[in-house]
Amino acid sequence: KQWYQRRVAITAGDAIMIVRRALKNDSIVAGGGAIEMELSKELRNYAKTIHGKEQLLITAYAKALEIIPRQLCDNAGFDAITILNKLRQKHAQGGKWMGVDITSEDIADNFEACVWEPSIVKINALTAACEACCTILSIDETVKNPNSNYKAPNALPGNQF
Numbered sequence: 001k002q003w004y005q006r007r008v009a010i011t012a013g014d015a016i017m018i019v020r021r022a023l024k025n026d027s028i029v030a031g032g033g034a035i036e037m038e039l040s041k042e043l044r045n046y047a048k049t050i051h052g053k054e055q056l057l058i059t060a061y062a063k064a065l066e067i068i069p070r071q072l073c074d075n076a077g078f079d080a081i082t083i084l085n086k087l088r089q090k091h092a093q094g095g096k097w098m099g100v101d102i103t104s105e106d107i108a109d110n111f112e113a114c115v116w117e118p119s120i121v122k123i124n125a126l127t128a129a130c131e132a133c134c135t136i137l138s139i140d141e142t143v144k145n146p147n148s149n150y151k152a153p154n155a156l157p158g159n160q161f
Contacts, residue, residue, distance in 0.1 A: 018118075027119035030110035032099030033069025033087070035122055040065040041091045072100045083107060 022028075029035040043062035047055045069087060073080035083100060086107050090098040099115065101108035110116075 025120040030097035034099030036068040
């Protein structure tokens, strides 16, 4: 019983903070994966203008953004491939607020459908994700540093160092 009371108190506190943040920062974007699909489209278009590793990185980031609408589809029991293809098509045609519509198992203009998210939440989430990725990559670079003077011993059976 006490656990449920604490959960209710925490949830109510979270809801109050969301409302407070929304009142402070009144900028919103369409939810349901709409903003992620639009960002993915823009990044894919930009990636076509550059070459090399940067193009691969930007394309991978664009693909990663599509995990949000894909997960929404999976959670709702929808065919994610069909929904994502419809979303890509609509976003290519200029439907920047098109997202997953869980009530009709289809896509919809989620801005018009009042499925909104505060912009600040999306900005913070994308910033945190990018920082985490950069941290992982910097650790990987440190581990793989080619300028290191250390030579690892050959650990294959039968080889002596």
